[in-house]
Amino acid sequence: MTESAPAPAVDEAEPTLPYGVGPWPGGPDAWPDDPRYDPELLAHGDRRNVVDGYRYWTMAAIVADLDAKRHPFHVAIENWQHDMNIGSIVRSANAFAAAEVHIIGKRRWNRRGAMVTDRYQHVRHHEDVAAFAAWAAAEELPIIAVDNVPGSVPVDRAELAERCVLLFGQEGPGLSPEALAAAHGVVEIAQYGSTRSINASAAAAVVMYEWCRRWA
Known part of the structure; x- marks a missing residue:
């Protein structure tokens, strides 16, 4: 619901x-x-x-x-650490007109970064990765995980289906092994500096923009 x-x-x-x-x-x-x-x-x-x-x-x-006029891509975020980036990701999902945002794990999340855009964006909760994966399968939506792990493909060269779910992990640890196992593909953002990763909410905005560049 x-x-x-x-x-x-x-x-x-x-x-x-x-x-x-x-x-x-x-x-x-x-x-x-x-x-x-x-x-x-x-x-x-x-x-x-x-x-x-x-x-x-x-x-x-x-x-x-x-x-x-919402777009047919969904955004999902694992929430097992109460990541403060979730609110900012919801705000970006609103800006790029995502169909829905899915919170996986803990129901409560920090809305401050959303700047009340969650009032204009549909947000759905899933108890765990298994429940989320079952929902996505029922909707026939491929899950595209976003994480810089071995085997991931740079998002600018990866296939992004028009109907899909973009799955993001927590700041720092990234996606859980269960989430990665549930994904149909894994993409990453090409980087050129010394840091291993970029902020989770920034990464989400980049990937959503890439989807919109192709399909919006």
Whole structure:
């Protein structure tokens, strides 16, 4: 089932941002006659972290519009260390219009890095790798693991199916042996410096962009 648990108290309200728009010009008499628009936002302005095309829209209207055009790739993250990168990965999944985000393992995750984008993104929980792999098999979605392990293929040269699940691991240890065993293929990001790996959320954004470059 899609997770619907509320975000922690610190994230209950959208952050006030230094950009956006003020009240709709002209007052209530000039408001658009469109059910997608939120009267509160029309009256007080919209400072949310949304693109200009969604200014003044209700959250439900934004989600419905996104649902009509989400891409057919999914994003999955193992969560056995409460990795703080998960929130940032959810934010990137929203930016690249992923179909769903899947949290594997512990249900609770740190939403701070998501910047409330999890409210616009469908998030599903799986108890463990076996449950996640069973779901992916039922949906006929190949699992593409992202980790720099022996045998992985640089993502720019790898095959990425249009319908797939991109599976990411924890910062540091990467994917568990169970997750790697469940994958249909493993890709990595080519690097040219001295560090062995890049930040997990940065890696996720790179791979999602590569999928969009080919298919979006």
